[in-house]
Amino acid sequence: xxxxxxxxxxxxxxxxxxxxxxxxxxxxxxxxxxxxxxxxxxxxxxxxxxxxxxxxxxxxxxxxxxxxxxxxxxxxxxxxxxxxxxxxxxxxxxxxxxxxxxxxxxxxxxxxxxxxxxxxxx
Amino acid sequence: xxxxxxxxxxxxxxxxxxxxxxxxxxxxxxxxxxxxxxxxxxxxxxxxxxxxxxxxxxxxxxxxxxxxxxxxxxxxxxxxxxxxxxxxxxxxxxxxxxxxxxxxxx
Numbered sequence: 001x002x003x004x005x006x007x008x009x010x011x012x013x014x015x016x017x018x019x020x021x022x023x024x025x026x027x028x029x030x031x032x033x034x035x036x037x038x039x040x041x042x043x044x045x046x047x048x049x050x051x052x053x054x055x056x057x058x059x060x061x062x063x064x065x066x067x068x069x070x071x072x073x074x075x076x077x078x079x080x081x082x083x084x085x086x087x088x089x090x091x092x093x094x095x096x097x098x099x100x101x102x103x104x105x106x107x108x109x110x111x112x113x114x115x116x117x118x119x120x121x122x
Numbered sequence: 123x124x125x126x127x128x129x130x131x132x133x134x135x136x137x138x139x140x141x142x143x144x145x146x147x148x149x150x151x152x153x154x155x156x157x158x159x160x161x162x163x164x165x166x167x168x169x170x171x172x173x174x175x176x177x178x179x180x181x182x183x184x185x186x187x188x189x190x191x192x193x194x195x196x197x198x199x200x201x202x203x204x205x206x207x208x209x210x211x212x213x214x215x216x217x218x219x220x221x222x223x224x225x226x227x228x
Contacts, residue, residue, distance in 0.1 A: 037217065047157075047165065047208055049217035060215040063123070096164060104171065106153045106212060112164040 002026035004036070004097040004113035011119050012087050018118060022080040022097030029075045030055050035100035036080045037109065038071060040093040048093075052100060053080060089120045124213035126220040133226045140196040142223045144209030150188040152211040159222075160205045168207075169194060201227050 008020035020038070027034055037052035051061045051071040061069050065084070073080045084091065095118055099111040126146040134140040144154065154172050157165035168179050172187040182197045196203055204227040209220040 039217075046222045047210075047219040049219065052217070062216065106171070108155055108167060108170040109157070109165075109210070109217075110167050110170075110176065112166070115164055 002099060002111045004099060004111060006095060006097045006113045006116040008095075008116060008118070010117060011121065013122050014088055014120060016087050018082075018084040018087050018091070020082045020084075020095055020097075020116065020118075022082070022113060024078050024080070024097075024099070027099065029073050029078060029080070032056070033102050035102075035107065036073070037098045037100055038080075038082045039096045039098050039109070040091075041096070041115070042090075042093040045093075047096075050084075050095075051082065054100075087120045091118070092120045093118060124211075124216075124218050126209055126211065126218055128207075128209060128220040128223045130221070131224045131226065133228055134196075134199045135228055136201060137198055140199045140203070140225055140227075142194040142196075142207050142225065144192040144194070144220045145190055146211070147190060149190050149192055149211065152187075152213075154185070154187045154192045155210045156183075156185055156194045157208045157210065158203075158205045159208065165208065196225075199225075199227055203227060 003025045005023045035054040038050040053071045068085045070083045094115040096115045097113040098109045100107045101110040156169035158168045159165040169185040173185045185194045206222045208222045
């Protein structure tokens with residue numbers, strides 16, 4: 001059974017750095033047909049893709065957040081880590097960890113974690 | 123940057139057909155996914171590669187993608203289909219989501 005579980009602080013102060021960990025099970029982060037993305041959703045708003053990382057450690061970032069966001073993984077620990085610097089109240093959102101799957105020519109978001117709500121407030 | 127537009131809301135009566143659109147420049151040249159999100163829950167993939175259904179997704183969900191518009195169709199809509207629906211595509215290595223459509227089953 002594929003599961004992804006996000007963990008990290010529920011409250012951060014403005015200008016602080018957010019670090020979230022995604023712990024996965026049921027699949028390997030070394031599988032070339034799989035990857036992991038971070039996607040967030042402000043309350044009542046649409047989904048926004050932040051970043052992804054593949055088995056070969058290739059990464060891609062949302063250009064609007066590129067200077068602030070970093071993604072990394074520890075394959076042996078089965079974890080993917082997201083860091084977002086200089087947090088602002090507009091970054092208040094539910095952050096989802098999502099498995100990416102490539103059965104053919106492109107990637108699909110096939111399994112989602114439950115998400116973790118992060119509030120940015122002083 | 124690439125953008126996709128969805129109507130904010132769509133209403134349908136139970137048993138009728140619901141149609142949700144997603145528009146973008148030459149969208150038909152991209153592979154599209156659709157997600158269903160119910161209140162307080164994580165999104166669920168209901169369509170991938172324009173028109174394929176993952177296992178476990180009811181046959182009443184179908185989709186197409188051509189030209190500048192993709193369409194998600196729910197035939198024989200049920201009350202349980204009431205949710206937000208998002209289209210998603212890739213623009214080079216960036217994932218893009220539509221703004222979402224709230225489907226209300228009246």
